Amino acid sequence: MGSLKTALVPEAVYESSAKEDFFKLSHTLAANERIEASYSNKLGAYLLFAIDNNVYRDLIYSQSRKVLHADMPWLEALLLQHKNSEDTFIHIDISGRSIAVAAYRNGGLLLYNTFACETPEDKLYYTMFVSEQLRINPHRDYYFLSGQVMRTDPTHTLFARYIKELQLQPRPHTFNYSLPMQEIPEHLYFKAFCTPICEL
DSSP states (O other), X not given: OOOSOEEEEXXXXXXXXXXXXXXXXXXXXXXXXXXXXXXXXXXXXXXXXEEEHHXXXXXXXXXXXXXXXXXXXXXXXXXXXXXXXOSEEEEEEEXXXXXXXXXXXXXXXXXXXXXXXXXXXXXXXXXXXXXXXXXXXXXXXXXXXXXXXOTTSHHHHHHHHHOTTEEEOOOOTTSOOOHHHHTSOTTTTHHHHTGGGGGO
């Protein structure tokens, strides 16, 4: 399950009774939405997210399990990938009307956020805004694109103009995949490739 309305709260300050208060620091909850929380031991944090009540009910009915936000395995798999690196990496997962941005430095998660944006210019703007705030250098540090983007897209072309170390996100090297999975474009379904971490 994915949702644009998210908030990552460190375990040290999180209280389940106050999850709505944490969430409302960044987002407005619609009348038909509820707040769910996914805990990550690897990140030491709770990912709060809004979900439509009807969608939540259908998911619980169909799988009888806790609903997990799609960004949680993405963030955990990237953390596992960078745990022994002192370099700085920024990952941008692109969907039609939004991006999710995760920055890692010295083996730890530095920032996670989502932004509503439709045009290539807006996607680049938010990426550069995050870079400036965190002092990430687009001429030196590593940037990875995943999701709904191709090398021939205006988004990729625009990003490549301003970012020197730009790459399409390869599959996580941590997991082994069968041959049919290896033929799927890696960056297009990168979040799906991260889901095995949920079983660890």
